[in-house]
Amino acid sequence: MDRYSQIDNKNQREIVLLKGFPCIWGKCSFCDYIxxxxxxxxxxxxxxxDVLKNITGKYKVLEVINSGSCFELPKATLEKIKEIIKEKKIEKLFLESHWCYKNRLKEMRDYFEIPIVFKIGVESFDYDFRNKFLNKNAKFKTPEDVKKYFDSPCMMVGIKGQTKEMIDKDMEIVLKYFNHATINIFINNTTKLERDDSLVAWFKEKYEFLNNNENIEVLYNNTDFGVGD
Ligand code: SF4
Incomplete structure (x- = not known):
């Protein structure tokens, strides 16, 4: 599995996929990366x-992901990241967290002492689709609720059961409320959920313009950031 990569097009940065303790929730219906x-x-x-040794500081920006939330990384790993941030003069960090840690984000902001772009797996702003179908357990009601804590939502597109209307609404919200977002096109995995190829084809055509938006990163494959397998 590739665990280090450089993102050279939009929002240039280095990215590492680290190993963490079990995801605090661990029950999203589409997730097998836990x-x-x-x-x-x-x-x-x-x-x-070993993975962190690859970081050069080339872009002064680092993204750290694990299959869960940054709060599930071991303490010694967090200390090593902090050490590398200082050593390589990293100026900005991307981290990810589940909604349930929303009141602890400041701990990370204070700990790393550099600006953090906090990502959150929103998947969809449709409450029922997110919480009942995807079983995300992220029970916020409005985009403002999310924006109060987080900087960048990660959205899911192309699952059987999702509708064009839901996706249109999600894209409208993302563009209206957030400065940065990631759109993940669903790829079949070991879970029971299925990709809807016609929905994906529709999305690719209708939302092609997002490819030219510097702040929206569309991942057509879940390895498009160069990490994972
Ligand atoms: S999608 Fe994220 S929050 Fe949900 S089970 Fe997987 S790692 Fe945990």
Whole structure:
């Protein structure tokens, strides 16, 4: 599995996919990447340190992801990230967190002492689709609720059961409320959820203009950031 990459087009940055403790929720119906979670702290830190060695500071921007929230990274890994931020003069960090940690984001902002772009897996602003169908357990009501805490929503597109109307509404909200967002096109995985190819084809055509929007990153494959498998 690739765990280090450089994103050279939009929002240039280095990105690492680290190993963390089990995702606090772990029950989203579309997610099988929690299989990367571990409870073996020593092994996790060893692997994470090896991955972090790749960071050069080339873009002064770093994104750290794990299959869960940044709060699930081992303490020694967080310390190593902080050390590297200082050493490589990183000026901005992208981190990701589930909605349930919304009241703890400041801990990370204070700890790393550099601006953090906090991503959140929103998947959809449609309450029922998000919480009942995708079982996301992110029970906010409005985009303003999200924006109060987070900087950048990650959206999901192309699952059977999702509608064009839901996606139109989601894209409208993303463009209206947020300065940055990631759109993940669903790829079939080991879960029971299925990709809707006709919905994906419709989205690609209708929302092609997003490819030219510097602040919206559309991932047509879940390895488009160069990490994962
Ligand atoms: S919160 Fe994220 S990592 Fe956890 S189960 Fe849901 S999608 Fe997977």
């Amino acid at each position: 299989e990367d979670n571990s409870t073996l702290e020593y092994e996790m830190n060893k692997l994470n340190f």
